[in-house]
Amino acid sequence: xxxxxxxxxxxxxxxxxxxxxxxxxxxxxxxxxxxxxxxxxxxxxxxxxxxxxxxxxxxxxxxxxxxxxxxxxxxxxxxxxxxxxxxxxxxxxxxxxxxxxxxxxxxxxxxxxxxxxxxxxxxxxxxxxxxx
Amino acid sequence: xxxxxxxxxxxxxxxxxxxxxxxxxxxxxxxxxxxxxxxxxxxxxxxxxxxxxxxxxxxxxxxxxxxxxxxxxxxxxxxxxxxxxxxxxxxxxxxxxxxxxxxxxxxxxxxxxxxxxxxxxxxxxxxxxxxxxxxxxxxxxxxxxxxxxxxxxxxxxxxxxxxxxxxxxxxxxxxxxxxxxxxxxxxxxxxxxxxxxxxxxxxxxxxxxxxxxxxxxxxxxxxxxxxxxxxxxxxxxxxxx
Numbered sequence: 354x355x356x357x358x359x360x361x362x363x364x365x366x367x368x369x370x371x372x373x374x375x376x377x378x379x380x381x382x383x384x385x386x387x388x389x390x391x392x393x394x395x396x397x398x399x400x401x402x403x404x405x406x407x408x409x410x411x412x413x414x415x416x417x418x419x420x421x422x423x424x425x426x427x428x429x430x431x432x433x434x435x436x437x438x439x440x441x442x443x444x445x446x447x448x449x450x451x452x453x454x455x456x457x458x459x460x461x462x463x464x465x466x467x468x469x470x471x472x473x474x475x476x477x478x479x480x481x482x483x484x485x
Numbered sequence: 486x487x488x489x490x491x492x493x494x495x496x497x498x499x500x501x502x503x504x505x506x507x508x509x510x511x512x513x514x515x516x517x518x519x520x521x522x523x524x525x526x527x528x529x530x531x532x533x534x535x536x537x538x539x540x541x542x543x544x545x546x547x548x549x550x551x552x553x554x555x556x557x558x559x560x561x562x563x564x565x566x567x568x569x570x571x572x573x574x575x576x577x578x579x580x581x582x583x584x585x586x587x588x589x590x591x592x593x594x595x596x597x598x599x600x601x602x603x604x605x606x607x608x609x610x611x612x613x614x615x616x617x618x619x620x621x622x623x624x625x626x627x628x629x630x631x632x633x634x635x636x637x638x639x640x641x642x643x644x645x646x647x648x649x650x651x652x653x654x655x656x657x658x659x660x661x662x663x664x665x666x667x668x669x670x671x672x673x674x675x676x677x678x679x680x681x682x683x684x685x686x687x688x689x690x691x692x693x694x695x696x697x698x699x700x701x702x703x704x705x706x707x708x709x710x711x712x713x714x715x716x717x718x719x720x721x722x723x724x725x726x
Contacts, residue, residue, distance in 0.1 A: 355638045355654070357490040360511045369517055369611030373490065374509040374655045378517035378611045379640050382650070382659035388682075410651075411565040413551060413608065415684040417705075429704030429711055430682050434569035449566045478684055478725075481651050481659060482518070484553045484565035484606055 381413065381480045388476040393420075395442065395471060397462035402475060404455045411450050411484040416457050416477040418446055422469070430476065433457065441466060455479060492636050495658050504619065504665075505681075505726045508636075508657055513619040513726065516549060516662040519611035525604045528557070528592045535590075540607045541583040547697055549686055549723055550584055551608040552577050557597035562604060568699055571596040579688060579697035584609070614721040616668035618677075663726040669719055674711040677724050681707050684725045692717025 355376045358364035362371040369378045385406060393400045406412055417430040426435075426444070433446045445460040459473055489511025493499035497506040509515060519542060526536040542548070554570050556562035568575055572594040576587040586605055597603065638654040639645035650656060666677045669690075685705055688697035692715060700720060702713035712720045 357509065357511060359514055360489055369519065370613050370615070371514075372517070373511055373513065373515055374492075374638065374661075375517060376638055376641055376654040378519055379654040380509070380515050380517055380661040382653065382656060382661060384659055386660075411555075413553065414567060415686070416567075417682070417684055426704075429706050431704050432685055432687070432701060434567070434572075434574050435701045436573055445572060447566075447569060447572060449564045449571075451564050476682055476684070480662070482608075483651060484567070485523075485555045485562070485604075 379482075381482050383478055384408075384412075384481045385479040386477065388474070391459065391473045391475065393459045393461055393471045393473055395461040395463045395468040397464075398460070400459045402457040402459075404457075404477065404479075405453060406450070406455060406479050407453060408481060410452050412455075412479050413482045413484050414448075414450060414455050414477060414479040416448050416455075416475060418457070418459070418473050418475040421472040421474060430474075442468065450484065492655075492657055494660055504663070505660075505683075507663065508655055508659065508661055509663070514612060514617060514664045514667075516610045516612055516664065516723070518608055519544065519548070520607075520609045522607045522609070523604070524586070524607065525602050526586075526588050528588055528597060528599050528601045528603060529590050530599050531590050533590060536588045538586040538588070538605065539583050540586075540609065542609045543582045544609075544611065546581050546613050547579060547688075547721060548613055549610045549688070550577070550579060551610075551686070552584075552586060552699075553606040553608075555604040555606060557593060557603045558601040559597045560593070565606075570594060574699050574701055577699055580695065612664070612667075614667055614669050614723070617664060618666045619664065619726070664723055665726045666724045667722060669721045670712070671714065671717075671719055672712070673714060674709055675722075676709050677705075678708050679724065679726070685710060685722060686725075687712070687720055687722040689714070690719040690721065691715070697721055
């Protein structure tokens, strides 16, 4: 048994909301964080960032992104996944993983309007906890 | 603080580590797993009613969760999708004592087929959305060597000496999902002053509903988070260290 509480809570009696680590309730365990940029043509095709985790199983992970010169998501980071249709452009940010990699998948389609490429900034964190 | 616990990540001196370099600290909560549940259902036929999978936890309050789609009969089960199918965020309704995953006839947007079995993992966290804001300042500087680290705690039922890392409750090798700020609000933005871009997890209680849903319209930068809400909506958020 091991339990440490938040300040001002008694570890002996605190319920799980008020502990910081508690072997009744495992912490998520983060193994890898990172960030990067990707230039995405507005061409209706998927453009994928691949990040190796090499855990041998599928992990939980989080990701967020912004498009530095996009139409809508260009001011703040937004969590992935997301999807929207903005000013004639379909935008999809999807994500998945397998036992070796995580994949961040960016899709922009302006249906032939000829919009310039979009530069994506992304960030991610991978946990060792199993997704499947 | 003259009491409590503080454990740094491997390679960081616990006496001088910044908050984001800590594994745990009594100064900040961390998402902790209440239960992990594996469930499945089928994609209903065209025109049929939605299928719903209920996962009961009986916590009695709104709590964060993480729902993962693990594939289907058609696409196989070699990939996992975080809070989404192949394209769209999952429809998950979060109630105080349970959650429901909603699978409609269009689930997976054509990547899978009506009648397919679809598989999910639900991480239910024990933490709540009560208001909390962590200190922003870095740790105070004290003397200590760079090898001042090392703690490993196993989950109940596992031998800490022989279990795998995934079977640990926490380990100095790994950071945790430590919370910088959490709460609920009807405001359009909050200031968190983290100083860098981290990750967030948010749910929305739309006006007139009794449940939360995954919320994708949270935009954030190094110092603030912005919520795109309609009148009467409440956002429940967690901003991580």
